[in-house]
Amino acid sequence: KAGVTQTPRYLIKTRGQQVTLSCSPISGHRSVSWYQQTPGQGLQFLFEYFSETQRNKGNFPGRFSGRQFSNSRSEMNVSTLELGDSALYLCASLPGPPLHYNEQFFGPGTRLTVL
Amino acid sequence: AQKVTQAQTEISVVEKEDVTLDCVYETRDTTYYLFWYKQPPSGELVFLIRRNSFDEQNEISGRYSWNFQKSTSSFNFTITASQVVDSAVYFCALSAAGANSKLTFGKGITLSVRP
Numbered sequence: 001k002a003g004v005t006q007t008p009r010y011l012i013k014t015r016g017q018q019v020t021l022s023c024s025p026i027s028g029h030r031s032v033s034w035y036q037q038t039p040g041q042g043l044q045f046l047f048e049y050f051s052e053t054q055r056n057k058g059n060f061p062g063r064f065s066g067r068q069f070s071n072s073r074s075e076m077n078v079s080t081l082e083l084g085d086s087a088l089y090l091c092a093s094l095p096g097p098p099l100h101y102n103e104q105f106f107g108p109g110t111r112l113t114v115l
Numbered sequence: 116a117q118k119v120t121q122a123q124t125e126i127s128v129v130e131k132e133d134v135t136l137d138c139v140y141e142t143r144d145t146t147y148y149l150f151w152y153k154q155p156p157s158g159e160l161v162f163l164i165r166r167n168s169f170d171e172q173n174e175i176s177g178r179y180s181w182n183f184q185k186s187t188s189s190f191n192f193t194i195t196a197s198q199v200v201d202s203a204v205y206f207c208a209l210s211a212a213g214a215n216s217k218l219t220f221g222k223g224i225t226l227s228v229r230p
């Protein structure tokens with residue numbers, strides 16, 4: 001069974017640009033959550049999706065958005081990039097609804113560098 | 116508010132030594148889950164263990180063992196007879212009860228096992 005796929009793996013952008021990251025969950029999994037990992041702030045929850053609906057959102061500005069498609073694939077978008085958005089963005093998939101006890105299966109991440 | 120503290124930032128041991136990674140958490144919830152994840156250099160988070168707040172039984176899995184103590188709000192992880200392949204960043208995380216999968220992570224502990 002294939003794992004979580006994230007594309008692209010590496011991305012370089014300049015300040016002010018926007019970026020879209022993609023996450024394909026494990027086949028049959030229906031929930032996707034996103035995390036940002038930086039050296040300073042560590043791992044922080046961005047948002048989670050189930051049945052094409054955002055179910056929970058972390059404390060990030062509105063420049064960070066996402067969506068989920070009917071095939072459970074998810075994208076996140078960051079507009080007006082800032083230097084501080086440079087991070088590893090991790091996506092995780094869950095087999096069913098997002099519940100607190102679920103094991104999450106993480107992808108390899110997308111390394112975003114903002115110049 | 117929830118918080119996870121991993122006071123150790125970096126640990127270096129020689130192969131075959133035992134090592135304990137500490138995790139202290141804060142939550143007002145009576146129902147919650149605790150997790151440990153491993154992050155090898157490849158980047159993806161690998162699930163190691165999940166423990167609910169009502170189960171204080173210690174767990175052993177091969178060379179890995181976990182000690183959960185609600186009285187001290189700690190969930191420590193011990194690797195016995197460490198190996199070079201154990202070198203990674205280890206994260207402790209907390210998930211509160213509810214219809215969401217949000218994980219609150221500690222800052223992580225970088226473990227280096229030298230041959």
